[in-house]
Amino acid sequence: MAKTLGFIINSTDEVFRRRILESARTLFIEQGVENVNMHQIAKMAEVGQASLYRRYTEKGDICMEIVREECQPLFEDVKAYLDQSTEVPPLNRLYQVIEKFVAFLEAKVPWLCAVSRASSGFRPLQSPLYQSMRITCQDLLNEAVELEDVEDVDVLYTVEALLAALHNIDFHIQDQGFSTKQILQGLRRIFIEGLKKNPVPK
Incomplete structure (x- = not known):
């Protein structure tokens, strides 16, 4: 009986949780998080x-x-891609991850960006979305360093600079009118092509 009662309590608790999250999500989209x-x-x-x-x-x-719930499909998509592309050079994989991240955020601009910022108060880049991206980018850049695919690079700072750029995607798209293509081309020039090790001239 205790187990049955526990199941009922847990089920009720989950119903409450879902109602709260769905209501908050609706209000955030309709009225803005703030x-x-x-x-x-x-x-x-x-x-x-x-x-x-x-x-x-x-x-x-x-x-x-x-944020954690909304981003779970992105986390799973990135993990599946990385698991299936171990033979692809790390910088190429990094760019594919950036593409997935930008496409995901673009589909949810502006409300999810605002929710992500609010989820960690005055430290927006500490939200689950950016924490996951931080770990993934650091791993790929460290792999590129080990393979000597990049010039001498400060991995930790480079990743933080990348996250700062990604963090402003909603502003770039909505307020400044940049296209997704422009954003991705800029990120590729700076954080992919700009890091590649120049071939030694023969």
Whole structure:
């Protein structure tokens, strides 16, 4: 009986969680992340504010969970690609990962970018989305260094510079009017072609 009761409690808890996340997602898309508060989320999800705060202490916690869920397909896509392309040069793989990342964000601009920023307060590049990208890019650049495919490069700083550029994709697309093609060409020139080791002249 205890197991059955536990299952019922867990199922109810999951229903509450889904209602909260779906309500927050809808409000964020409709009104913008900065214009939504915890009271609005609780009201739309039809849960008491006390229940909401027992699970999430602040809006940023809800944002963190939404980002993690929304980005799971990207994480799985990148992992599948890397698992299947071990023979491809690391810089080529890095560019493919960048392409996947940009395409994913473009489809969800601007709301997911705003949610990602809010998910970690004043440290937007620490959200689950950028943490995953950070690890992947560092691994690929370190592999390129080991294979001597790149000139002398500070891997950690280079990755942070790349993440900073990716972080502003919604601004570049919406406010500055850059096309995805322009963005990808620029990223390729700077972070792929610009790092390649020049062949030694014969």
